[in-house]
Amino acid sequence: MPDGHRYPAEQRDAVYRVIAERRDVRRGFLPDPVPADVLGRVLAAAHQAPSVGFSQPWDFIVITDRARRERIAALARRHRDEFAADLPGARARAFDRLKIESILDTPVNIVVSCDRTRGGRHTLGRHVQPRTADFSSVLAVANLWLAARAEGLGVGWVSFFDERELAAELGLPAHLEVIAYLCVGYVADFAAEPELAMAGWARRRPVSWAVHAEEFGRRGLPGEEPVDPLAEVTAAIAPPDAEAMAAARERQDRMTKPRGSLGVLEDVSVRLAGLAGSCPPPLPEPACVAIFAADHGVHAQGVSPWPQEVTAQMVANFLAGGAVVNAFAAQAGAEVAVVDIGVAAELDPVPGLLPRKIAPGTADFTAGPAMTREQATAALTAGIEIARDLVAAGNRCLITGDMGIANTTASAALICAFTDADPAVATGRGTGIDAVTYARKIEVICRGLQLHRPDPADPVGVLAALGGFEHAALAGLILGAAALRVPVILDGVIAGAAALAAAALAPDAVAACFAGHRSAEPGHAIALEYLGLHPLVDLGLRLGEGTGALLALPLLQSAARALRDVATFDSAGVSDKA
Numbered sequence: 001m002p003d004g005h006r007y008p009a010e011q012r013d014a015v016y017r018v019i020a021e022r023r024d025v026r027r028g029f030l031p032d033p034v035p036a037d038v039l040g041r042v043l044a045a046a047h048q049a050p051s052v053g054f055s056q057p058w059d060f061i062v063i064t065d066r067a068r069r070e071r072i073a074a075l076a077r078r079h080r081d082e083f084a085a086d087l088p089g090a091r092a093r094a095f096d097r098l099k100i101e102s103i104l105d106t107p108v109n110i111v112v113s114c115d116r117t118r119g120g121r122h123t124l125g126r127h128v129q130p131r132t133a134d135f136s137s138v139l140a141v142a143n144l145w146l147a148a149r150a151e152g153l154g155v156g157w158v159s160f161f162d163e164r165e166l167a168a169e170l171g172l173p174a175h176l177e178v179i180a181y182l183c184v185g186y187v188a189d190f191a192a193e194p195e196l197a198m199a200g201w202a203r204r205r206p207v208s209w210a211v212h213a214e215e216f217g218r219r220g221l222p223g224e225e226p227v228d229p230l231a232e233v234t235a236a237i238a239p240p241d242a243e244a245m246a247a248a249r250e251r252q253d254r255m256t257k258p259r260g261s262l263g264v265l266e267d268v269s270v271r272l273a274g275l276a277g278s279c280p281p282p283l284p285e286p287a288c289v290a291i292f293a294a295d296h297g298v299h300a301q302g303v304s305p306w307p308q309e310v311t312a313q314m315v316a317n318f319l320a321g322g323a324v325v326n327a328f329a330a331q332a333g334a335e336v337a338v339v340d341i342g343v344a345a346e347l348d349p350v351p352g353l354l355p356r357k358i359a360p361g362t363a364d365f366t367a368g369p370a371m372t373r374e375q376a377t378a379a380l381t382a383g384i385e386i387a388r389d390l391v392a393a394g395n396r397c398l399i400t401g402d403m404g405i406a407n408t409t410a411s412a413a414l415i416c417a418f419t420d421a422d423p424a425v426a427t428g429r430g431t432g433i434d435a436v437t438y439a440r441k442i443e444v445i446c447r448g449l450q451l452h453r454p455d456p457a458d459p460v461g462v463l464a465a466l467g468g469f470e471h472a473a474l475a476g477l478i479l480g481a482a483a484l485r486v487p488v489i490l491d492g493v494i495a496g497a498a499a500l501a502a503a504a505l506a507p508d509a510v511a512a513c514f515a516g517h518r519s520a521e522p523g524h525a526i527a528l529e530y531l532g533l534h535p536l537v538d539l540g541l542r543l544g545e546g547t548g549a550l551l552a553l554p555l556l557q558s559a560a561r562a563l564r565d566v567a568t569f570d571s572a573g574v575s576d577k578a
């Protein structure tokens with residue numbers, strides 16, 4: 001019997017139970033002391049963890065002294081405040097409601113440290129991967145956490161510390177690192193789900209997103225066919241929920257205001273309800289603008305007066321917080337994520353930059369396809385995965401942003417391909433070009449269309465022939481969000497072109513799209529009309545970056561909030577019109 005060493009069912013169930021029911025606990029600790037024998041068992045379990053080269057690099061510092069815990073709590077408070085000061089509006093409000101440590105609420109605090117030198121130079125396995133020492137101490141934490149749960153003890157991990165500051169407070173020798181600060185005590189109850197999930201801060205990712213067969217990207221659970229994220233999301237996208245839409249319409253009519261007096265915002269609220277499948281729908285916050293940056297081979301045709309380097313320079317500006325999109329995001333309380341989906345330059349890793357480069361720019365579409373089908377699919381998939389990640393991180397509204405010198409040329413070409421519009425009508429002046437450049441831009445688009453003869457029934461083919469990596473990734477973002485029934489606010493012409501591709505792949509994806517604004521680019525109006533979307537603001541913007549869409553964020557939020565919060569004639573005792 002290959003499974004002859006398997007535990008009896010009841011014991012196996014207990015193992016899986018403790019894994020499922022282990023929680024990071026921050027609330028509801030009881031003041032009761034933890035008996036020494038119980039604490040001893042939990043520490044002995046921690047000490048049985050696997051370790052690199054059997055180096056057992058951990059030490060456990062058990063802290064009960066109140067004065068010391070008060071000093072440590074003050075250290076954590078300072079970092080909590082610093083973190084809070086950095087958060088965008090809706091996140092800051094949500095964070096304010098979270099409890100992130102229980103240093104003074106628990107009778108015992110345990111520090112798990114790591115000695116990366118223990119075992120000497122020839123520690124088996126650590127010689128190539130020094131980090132394995134830290135991993136070993138983390139495994140001791142995991143053992144401790146599980147044993148504590150079995151003993152009915154709650155554990156809360158606090159990481160709001162400057163590691164050296166904490167080490168000094170604990171008298172740790174310089175060669176020891178703090179790995180974990182754990183607050184331990186009996187609890188009134190264990191939550192069924194992670195507290196951060198229950199607070200809406202983040203969501204659990206399905207296990208199927210995390211399992212790959214043989215190679216990264218071949219996602220699929222054992223025994224199942226590998227799933228293609230593009231096929232998976234297009235299959236998952238469903239029409240809006242008619243019942244929730246009817247309930248929203250009916251509620252709008254009962255709200256203490258004349259019927260229809262919220263104009264377009266009533267339609268927005270009804271669409272949000274249909275997308276969420278509930279009335280009222282959740283407020284579209286927190287929100288995140290994802291700026292997809294990429295370069296374009298067609299730039300070589302002289303379609304823009306700006307040098308290609310500006311794409312990378314603006315990415316640096318977004319990351320430094322100096323662009324218009326940063327100002328508008330700060331005003332609207334949205335997070336900014338910058339995605340390198342195909343910038344020609346090498347970009348240094350910095351916080352806030354998601355490195356997802358498919359290639360250093362597309363090829364010139366007047367000479368051949370802008371990208372291969374594989375590259376188009378990879379960019380679509382990257383967009384889908386970014387949507388999933390941003391939604392799993394707790395965002396309830398995604399906003400499209402883009403940066404790519406020459407991307408209005410690729411956008412106009414895509415719009416012509418999908419809507420059969422005339423390039424002379426759909427092409428705009430982008431950043432502002434003279435008559436000669438404008439004529440050349442139209443001619444370049446015509447040549448591209450003639451060369452590729454794109455078939456709108458093959459959206460991946462159209463993207464590959466004429467698109468930019470940001471268009472493909474934005475189409476993926478829209479599809480990913482639509483599958484998760486999260487609204488997407490579209491920015492200007494680049495997003496409009498991407499939405500046409502998304503709609504061609506899954507027509508119901510349009511139900512997740514809200515047109516943030518109408519850009520000055522003529523192709524944008526053509527795309528919006530084709531999609532049946534009505535822009536929420538029309539201010540003659542033609543900047544891109546996500547700026548126009550960010551301006552519409554408070555409109556979506558107000559529409560949802562009105563549907564949720566406004567009293568009805570019956571509930572408020574207000575007389576309806578005769």
Ligand SMILES: Cc1cc2nc3c(=O)[nH]c(=O)nc-3n(C[C@H](O)[C@H](O)[C@H](O)COP(=O)(O)O)c2cc1C
Nearest residue numbers: 022023024099100101157158159160193194195196
């Ligand atoms: C390395 C690490 C550091 C953590 N730091 C903190 C922290 O500083 N404050 C906090 O409230 N939770 C912290 N947590 C707890 C996580 O938020 C928690 O594990 C996660 O939300 C999943 O919930 P669960 O542990 O109940 O399954 C930390 C967890 C880990 C693994």
